Amino acid sequence: MSTNLNLISLLKENFGFDSFRPNQKQIILELLAGKDVMAIMPTGGGKSLCYQLPALALPGTTLVISPLIALMKDQVDALLVNGIKAAYYNSSQPPQIQTEVLTRLREGKLDLFYLAPESLPFLLSRLVNSNINLIAIDEAHCISSWGHDFRPAYTKLRVLRNKFPEIPILALTATADRATQDDILEQLNIPEASRHIASFDRKNLYLEVKPGNNRQKHILNFLKKKQQESGIIYCLSRKGTEKLAATLLANGHTAKAYHAGMTPEDRNRIQEDFVNDRVPIIVATIAFGMGIDKSNVRWVIHYNLPKNIEGYYQEIGRGGRDGLPAYTLLFYSYADIIQLRKFAKGTATEEFQLAKLERMQQYAEALSCRRIALLNYFGEHVSSNCGNCDICNAPPKYFDGTILAQKICSAVMRLKEREAPGMLVDVLRGAQNAAVLEKGYNKIKSYGSIKDIAWRDLHQYVIQLINQGVLEIRFHQGGRLLLTPRANAVLFRDEQVKLALIDQVVKEAKETFTE
Ligand code: ADP
Numbered sequence: 001m002s003t004n005l006n007l008i009s010l011l012k013e014n015f016g017f018d019s020f021r022p023n024q025k026q027i028i029l030e031l032l033a034g035k036d037v038m039a040i041m042p043t044g045g046g047k048s049l050c051y052q053l054p055a056l057a058l059p060g061t062t063l064v065i066s067p068l069i070a071l072m073k074d075q076v077d078a079l080l081v082n083g084i085k086a087a088y089y090n091s092s093q094p095p096q097i098q099t100e101v102l103t104r105l106r107e108g109k110l111d112l113f114y115l116a117p118e119s120l121p122f123l124l125s126r127l128v129n130s131n132i133n134l135i136a137i138d139e140a141h142c143i144s145s146w147g148h149d150f151r152p153a154y155t156k157l158r159v160l161r162n163k164f165p166e167i168p169i170l171a172l173t174a175t176a177d178r179a180t181q182d183d184i185l186e187q188l189n190i191p192e193a194s195r196h197i198a199s200f201d202r203k204n205l206y207l208e209v210k211p212g213n214n215r216q217k218h219i220l221n222f223l224k225k226k227q228q229e230s231g232i233i234y235c236l237s238r239k240g241t242e243k244l245a246a247t248l249l250a251n252g253h254t255a256k257a258y259h260a261g262m263t264p265e266d267r268n269r270i271q272e273d274f275v276n277d278r279v280p281i282i283v284a285t286i287a288f289g290m291g292i293d294k295s296n297v298r299w300v301i302h303y304n305l306p307k308n309i310e311g312y313y314q315e316i317g318r319g320g321r322d323g324l325p326a327y328t329l330l331f332y333s334y335a336d337i338i339q340l341r342k343f344a345k346g347t348a349t350e351e352f353q354l355a356k357l358e359r360m361q362q363y364a365e366a367l368s369c370r371r372i373a374l375l376n377y378f379g380e381h382v383s384s385n386c387g388n389c390d391i392c393n394a395p396p397k398y399f400d401g402t403i404l405a406q407k408i409c410s411a412v413m414r415l416k417e418r419e420a421p422g423m424l425v426d427v428l429r430g431a432q433n434a435a436v437l438e439k440g441y442n443k444i445k446s447y448g449s450i451k452d453i454a455w456r457d458l459h460q461y462v463i464q465l466i467n468q469g470v471l472e473i474r475f476h477q478g479g480r481l482l483l484t485p486r487a488n489a490v491l492f493r494d495e496q497v498k499l500a501l502i503d504q505v506v507k508e509a510k511e512t513f514t515e
């Protein structure tokens with residue numbers, strides 16, 4: 001109780017807030033008790049407070065690892081305004097400032113010390129000799145090559161647990177699927193860390209997917225109704241952003257392109273024009289958005305299919321931060337998939353990237369509530385329709401697929417959750433191929449239990465079950481299928497599953513989606 005009161009008064013005095021956001025207090029209490037924690041919260045969810053407040057509650061200095069120099073500076077400036085002793089260290093500072101910061105660190109005059117991962121090895125022995133009380137790792141997904149934003153410098157953080165055996169480590173991220181979460185904890189050597197996953201649901205974002213043909217015309221029509229509202233259009237290529245921005249300009253819209261090929265000055269200027277409502281429309285590559293704090297983005301359009309669901313969700317998440325309704329639209333075309341496959345080809349993580357791309361494609365082709373599919377992807381097991389997506393608005397024809405789902409789930413169980421959808425379908429259909437026979441799957445009870453559905457259709461039903469959060473794919477383990485808590489409800493508590501009738505729906509969809 002008294003800790004409670006102290007925390008609230010620290011919160012009020014130093015940050016001016018009256019109460020904690022969901023998860024913050026629990027995370028802080030565990031850190032103060034010396035435990036390792038992983039916090040997964042959407043952008044804007046209030047991650048920073050989870051280490052900034054303990055930094056004040058504990059004697060000594062909190063070490064914060066942060067990948068972006070610009071964000072580091074913003075955070076430290078904000079802390080200084082609140083009278084909190086904070087400083088950052090990175091390679092862009094003049095040597096004199098660096099020395100000054102290190103002196104303050106040594107003398108114990110810092111509550112928070114922000115550091116870029118690249119600089120860690122060089123400062124390690126100094127840090128060990130300073131009074132570090134907590135280690136916070138921001139954007140922790142950057143340590144995982146299974147995530148979508150792997151940064152080699154993050155692998156330098158693996159030494160932290162060894163060098164600071166007694167100090168609690170807090171890993172923070174806004175985006176990580178279940179497998180990436182596991183990997184982060186393994187890479188950081190904190191397998192026992194407790195996980196706090198805040199809800200990722202952004203109820204105010206309307207989710208829509210449309211076929212990619214005539215996108216330009218569609219966007220121009222859309223913009224006629226959206227005069228003056230701020231929005232972002234994401235494109236795959238730099239050239240694509242410039243071309244589309246030029247088209248919009250030619251049609252009387254104030255739009256600017258933004259991509260990593262531009263000078264930092266140009267990029268800063270455009271960003272500021274956008275944030276300050278001077279330019280309502282930005283046509284950008286995914287280089288745009290990280291660290292941009294603009295609450296009134298009313299719509300986000302993906303002109304091209306994103307590489308994976310993490311990126312997609314992060315990008316649409318830049319809409320409607322003020323909580324008011326925002327519209328999101330994803331254009332989906334096979335041409336984009338072919339392009340994205342080419343990009344993945346020959347990279348070290350090709351197989352994994354292709355699997356994530358396929359999952360993105362399955363999302364685009366979803367026949368059930370899109371929000372259910374997204375939230376389940378991030379490990380949030382929800383099953384009620386959102387009422388705020390295109391599918392909920394105009395659902396396809398469903399039939400009672402409970403028995404079919406039960407058969408599929410029990411086969412997944414009998415395959416010991418070791419196999420990918422392809423093998424599962426083979427087994428269910430009683431295929432005689434070598435792979436099935438070698439593994440002895442012809443002897444399990446599910447073998448041949450669904451013979452009367454064509455391979456492709458059955459495969460589609462399996463995908464529907466993934467989108468509905470009944471099954472889950474483990475990408476880095478050959479794409480094997482796992483059962484979720486909802487699968488248990490389906491298997492053992494007769495929870496009803498509605499499936500969209502494949503034959504017509506899918507064939508029609510495939511036809512419209514082909515460019
Ligand atoms: P994240 O790092 O998760 O994107 P931030 O830590 O930047 O989010 O917090 C987002 C915003 O929410 C900030 O403006 C912050 O001051 C505010 N905030 C954080 N915690 C609280 C709280 N308990 N009460 C009110 N506002 C909060």
Ligand code: ZN
Pocket residue numbers: 368369370371372385386387388389390391392
């Ligand atoms: Zn929905």
